[in-house]
Amino acid sequence: MLPAGIRPPLSPHWSAILQQPDVPARARRRVVLLGATGSIGRQACEIVAAHPDRFELVGVVAGHDPGALDAVVRRFGVPRSAVVDPPPGAVLPEGCAVGLEAACEIAALDADVVCVGISGAAALRPTLAALEAGTDVATATKEVLVMAGELVRARAAASGATIIPVDSEHSALWQCLRGEDPASVRRLVLTASGGPFRQRPLDTLATVTVEEALRHPNWSMGPKITVDSATMMNKGLEIIEAHFLFDMPYARIDVVIHPPSVVHSCVEFCDGATLAQLGLPDMRVPIALALSGGRRLEGVCAPVDLAAASPLEFQEVDPRRFPAVGLARRAGEAGGAAPCVLNAANEAAVAAFLGGGCRFDEIVPLVERTLDAAPAPASPSLDELVALDAWAREEVGRACAPATGGRS
Numbered sequence: 001m002l003p004a005g006i007r008p009p010l011s012p013h014w015s016a017i018l019q020q021p022d023v024p025a026r027a028r029r030r031v032v033l034l035g036a037t038g039s040i041g042r043q044a045c046e047i048v049a050a051h052p053d054r055f056e057l058v059g060v061v062a063g064h065d066p067g068a069l070d071a072v073v074r075r076f077g078v079p080r081s082a083v084v085d086p087p088p089g090a091v092l093p094e095g096c097a098v099g100l101e102a103a104c105e106i107a108a109l110d111a112d113v114v115c116v117g118i119s120g121a122a123a124l125r126p127t128l129a130a131l132e133a134g135t136d137v138a139t140a141t142k143e144v145l146v147m148a149g150e151l152v153r154a155r156a157a158a159s160g161a162t163i164i165p166v167d168s169e170h171s172a173l174w175q176c177l178r179g180e181d182p183a184s185v186r187r188l189v190l191t192a193s194g195g196p197f198r199q200r201p202l203d204t205l206a207t208v209t210v211e212e213a214l215r216h217p218n219w220s221m222g223p224k225i226t227v228d229s230a231t232m233m234n235k236g237l238e239i240i241e242a243h244f245l246f247d248m249p250y251a252r253i254d255v256v257i258h259p260p261s262v263v264h265s266c267v268e269f270c271d272g273a274t275l276a277q278l279g280l281p282d283m284r285v286p287i288a289l290a291l292s293g294g295r296r297l298e299g300v301c302a303p304v305d306l307a308a309a310s311p312l313e314f315q316e317v318d319p320r321r322f323p324a325v326g327l328a329r330r331a332g333e334a335g336g337a338a339p340c341v342l343n344a345a346n347e348a349a350v351a352a353f354l355g356g357g358c359r360f361d362e363i364v365p366l367v368e369r370t371l372d373a374a375p376a377p378a379s380p381s382l383d384e385l386v387a388l389d390a391w392a393r394e395e396v397g398r399a400c401a402p403a404t405g406g407r408s
C-alpha cells in the first residue's frame, strides 16, 4: 500500500507520453526502421505494408544479413540503408552503407519516428543518434534502457524527443496510463507468461536444451529474448525498463505470472481501480500504436475472445525457479553501472548457452557472479558504460571458455 500523501514522481517530460496523441489522424509518417530483418523489424514491415497511406520507410538498418535487408529495400523502395557488420564479400543492397557510423546516420535522418528492433546493447548508439536528432523513438529494445537509462532519458529530455514503448507490457502500461493523472498511479504490474519451464521440475533445468529453451509457449520472437523469457531475465530487464520509461520507483513495479499472455500488464490506481490491456499475443498491435504516435489503426489484429481465453490465471513468481527477476531488481535498485553489467553479462551468457558454452541453469549464476565482481561507478559516462559492457562480456566469456576448464 502506498502511504497517504506520497505521489509517484513522474516528471513533466515523462508524463508527456501519457497525453493523448497529437499526431494528425491522416498524416503519413516517415519511419526509420533499425533491425529491419529481425522479428520486430519484419512485423513493423507488415504494418507499413498494410498501411501505405500512413507510413513511408525512409531508412532501414540490419546487423549482418544484407540479403534480407535487400528484400526490405526492394519491397518498399527504401532510399537509405545500412548494414552494420556484413559477412566478408557479401552482396549489399544498392547504395547500402556499412558500419555503425552509417547506421547512426540513418537513425538521425529526417523522420517522424525511429523504430528500434535491434537486439541488445548494439542498439545503444543508433538510439542515441535518433534522440539527439530530436526524433521520437519507438523502441522494443529494452536492453538500451537497462544499460543506459539515465543517459537515454537525458538525451531525450535535451532534444525534446519522446520514447514510446513497443515492448508489449510497456505498451500495455502506456495504454492504461494515457489520459490519467500521473499522481493517481499507485503501482505498475508487469505480467509474465512464465515461459516454457514454469512447471518443469527444478532438478531438470540443468538438462534444458537450446531447442527446448527456444520453444516459447505463446510468443514467436528472436532467440535472445526467447531464452530471456525462459529464465525470466526478460521480466527482470522489463522492471528496469518500466522504471526508466515511467519514472516509477522500483518498489512500485511488480511482476505476476499470467500463463495465457492475454493480459499484457496492469496499472493500479489510488482509488483501488486496476486497468489492464488485453489482447492476443501479437506484437503488431504495440508496434502499430508506437509507429502511429499513439493513434489506433484499423484491423491490426483480431480481438481476444474472452470466453475462449478463460480462465485468466495469475500466480506469484517463485524466486527459487526464477532468481533472475530478483537479481535484476537488485541491479536496478543499486543503479549506476549495475544494470549495464547485468545486461551485458546476460547477453554474453545467453549467447554462450545458444553456442553450447554453458548450461541453461548456469546463465543466471554467471550473471550474478559478474555483477558481484563488477566495479560500481555511481554515475557512469557513456564511455564508462561501453567499457563496463565489454568487461562484463569478457568475464562471462572467460568463465565459459573451454581452455580455462570449461563451464564454471
Ligand SMILES: NC(=O)c1ccc[n+]([C@@H]2O[C@H](COP(=O)([O-])OP(=O)(O)OC[C@H]3O[C@@H](n4cnc5c(N)ncnc54)[C@H](OP(=O)(O)O)[C@@H]3O)[C@@H](O)[C@H]2O)c1
Pocket: 034, 035, 036, 037, 038, 039, 040, 041, 061, 062, 063, 064, 065, 066, 084, 085, 103, 116, 117, 118, 119, 120, 122, 123, 140, 141, 142, 143, 166, 167, 168, 219, 220, 221, 222, 223, 224, 225, 283
Ligand atoms: N520479437 C519480439 O516479439 C519482441 C517483443 C518484445 C521486445 N523485443 C525486443 O526487441 C529487440 C529485437 O528482438 P527480436 O526478437 O526482433 O530480435 P531478432 O529477431 O534477433 O532481430 C534482431 C535484429 O537486430 C539486428 N542486429 C543484430 N545485431 C546487430 C548489430 N550489431 N547492429 C545492428 N543491428 C543488429 C539483426 O540484423 P541481422 O538479422 O541482419 O543480423 C535483426 O534485424 C530485442 O531487444 C527484444 O528484447 C522483441
